Amino acid sequence: MTFQADGYAAVDWASGYLDRLRDLPVLARVAPGELSARLPASPPEESEPFANVLRDLDELIVPALTNWQHPRFFAYFAVTASEPGVLAELLCAAMNQVALNWRASPASTELELRTVDWVRQLLGLPDGWHGHIEDTASTSTLAALIAARHVTGRNVVVCSEHAHSSVEKDARMLGMELRKIPVDDELSMRVDVPLDDVAVVVATVGTTSFASVDPVRALAERAHAAGAWLHVDAAYAGSAWICEEERWSQDGVELADSLVVNPHKWLLVPVDCSLLWTSRPDEFRQAFSLVPEYLRTPEDAYALSEYGPALGRRFRSLKLWTVLRCFGAEGLRAIHREHIRLADLFAGWVDDHPDWELAAPQRFSLVVFRRNGTDEENEAILERANASGDIFLSHTKLNGRYVLRLAIGNARTAEADVRRAWEVLNR
Numbered sequence: 009m010t011f012q013a014d015g016y017a018a019v020d021w022a023s024g025y026l027d028r029l030r031d032l033p034v035l036a037r038v039a040p041g042e043l044s045a046r047l048p049a050s051p052p053e054e055s056e057p058f059a060n061v062l063r064d065l066d067e068l069i070v071p072a073l074t075n076w077q078h079p080r081f082f083a084y085f086a087v088t089a090s091e092p093g094v095l096a097e098l099l100c101a102a103m104n105q106v107a108l109n110w111r112a113s114p115a116s117t118e119l120e121l122r123t124v125d126w127v128r129q130l131l132g133l134p135d136g137w138h139g140h141i142e143d144t145a146s147t148s149t150l151a152a153l154i155a156a157r158h159v160t161g162r163n164v165v166v167c168s169e170h171a172h173s174s175v176e177k178d179a180r181m182l183g184m185e186l187r188k189i190p191v192d193d194e195l196s197m198r199v200d201v202p203l204d205d206v207a208v209v210v211a212t213v214g215t216t217s218f219a220s221v222d223p224v225r226a227l228a229e230r231a232h233a234a235g236a237w238l239h240v241d242a243a244y245a246g247s248a249w250i251c252e253e254e255r256w257s258q259d260g261v262e263l264a265d266s267l268v269v270n271p272h273k274w275l276l277v278p279v280d281c282s283l284l285w286t287s288r289p290d291e292f293r294q295a296f297s298l299v300p301e302y303l304r305t306p307e308d309a310y311a312l313s314e315y316g317p318a319l320g321r322r323f324r325s326l327k328l329w330t331v332l333r334c335f336g337a338e339g340l341r342a343i344h345r346e347h348i349r350l351a352d353l354f355a356g357w358v359d360d361h362p363d364w365e366l367a368a369p370q371r372f373s374l375v376v377f378r379r380n381g382t383d384e385e386n387e388a389i390l391e392r393a394n395a396s397g398d399i400f401l402s403h404t405k406l407n408g409r410y411v412l413r414l415a416i417g418n419a420r421t422a423e424a425d426v427r428r429a430w431e432v433l434n435r
C-alpha cells in the first residue's frame with residue numbers, strides 16, 4: 009500500500025461521489041438487513057489492497073447510503089460537509105492529535121480556543137465567554153446540565169414540550185427530573201411556570217420540529233431570579249446569527265449561562281462539531297475538572313478536557329478553522345441568505361395553493377406544511393415522494409396532526425431543486 013497513490017485514489021473517489029450525487033437517489037433504496045447480508049460475517053485474515061475498499065464503496069456502501077450531501081436532501085435538518093471541511097478531516101486524521109491537555113496538543117488546544125472565539129464574534133455573542141468543542145449537541149447539553157446541577161445543587165430540568173429529545177435523554181442519563189412546559193400559539197415555551205426548585209431551564213432557539221423560538225430573555229430573567237441556570241439550545245438556528253437580520257432570535261441569549269450551536273448543522277462543517285459556550289467558565293470547570301497524576305504538567309496551561317466529559321479530544325477545530333477561512337464570513341452569510349430565501353419561496357408556493365397550507369409560522373430555512381386532507385393522505389404523499397428517490401423530506405406532528413417538513417441546509421441546493429421538490433409533492 010502506498011499512502012500517496014491510495015490517497016489520490018481516495019480523493020478522486022470522494023470528488024467523483026460529490027460530482028454524481030444528483031444521479032443518486034436521495035433516500036437509500038435498501039431493505040433493513042440487505043447490506044448486512046452482503047458483508048462477510050467474519051473479519052479478514054489476510055491483508056487486502058486499499059483499492060478493494062474503494063471498489064466495495066461503490067458496490068456495497070453507496071447503494072446503502074442515504075445521501076446527506078444530495079442537493080435535494082430536505083429531511084431533519086439538512087447539512088453540508090463542504091469540500092474544505094472534508095479535506096480538513098483527512099488532515100486531522102493524519103496528525104491524529106489526542107488533546108488530553110495542552111502538552112498533548114498545544115495546536116489543538118489553542119486553535120480550538122481561537123476558532124471558537126472567532127465564531128463567537130461572528131455570531132455577535134458577548135465578550136468573555138469561554139467556548140470549546142464537543143461532538144454533538146446531545147453532549148453539549150449533557151455538559152450544561154452537569155454544570156447546572158453542580159452549581160445549583162438542584163435536580164430539576166425545565167424545557168418546552170418541543171425541546172429536542174436530547175434534553176430528555178440527558179436528564180434521564182443524569183437521573184434528573186424533567187418538566188415539560190406547554191407552548192403558546194407561536195409554539196414558544198410559556199414563561200409562567202414556577203422555578204423555585206429548578207436547576208436549569210433549557211430554552212430553544214430553532215426547535216427541531218418547527219424552528220420555533222422560546223422567549224429567551226424572559227426565561228433567563230425568571231431562571232436567574234429563581235437561582236436556576238439558563239441553557240440555550242440553538243444547535244440549528246444559532247448559525248444564522250452570522251446574518252445581522254436573523255439576530256431578532258438572539259434576544260436575551262446574552263444572559264445565558266451556557267449556549268450550544270452546531271457548526272455541523274448549518275455552518276458547512278462535517279459532522280461532528282458542536283460548540284458549547286459558558287458565561288461562567290470557572291464554575292463550569294469545577295464541575296468537570298479532575299486531573300490524575302499522570303496528566304499533571306509543570307506549565308500553567310489550559311486543558312479543554314476540564315470543560316466536558318471526554319478526556320481524549322479530537323482536533324475538531326482544524327475543520328472549523330479551514331471552513332471559516334475558505335468561505336469567509338461573507339461566503340457563509342451568502343449561503344445562509346440563499347437558504348432562507350429558498351425556504352421563503354417554497355413557503356409562498358404552499359401559502360398560495362388552495363390544496364396546501366403552512367402548518368407552523370415560517371422560521372429560518374424550515375417550512376412546516378401539509379396538504380388539505382387526512383393524516384393518512386399526508387403520510388402517503390411523503391412516503392411516495394421519498395420513494396421516488398428525487399427528494400427526501402421528513403415529518404413531525406403538531407397538536408396530533410401529521411405535518412411535513414422541508415429543511416434547506418445543503419450548500420448545493422439551488423432554486424431548481426426546491427422547485428423539483430414542489431413538483432414531486434404535487435405529482
Ligand SMILES: Cc1ncc(COP(=O)(O)O)c(C=O)c1O
Pocket residue numbers: 085143144145146147172174212214215216241242243244270282
Ligand atoms: C434543536 C436541536 N438540539 C439538539 C439536537 C441534537 O443534535 P446532535 O445530533 O448534535 O446531538 C438537534 C438535532 O437535530 C436539534 O435540532
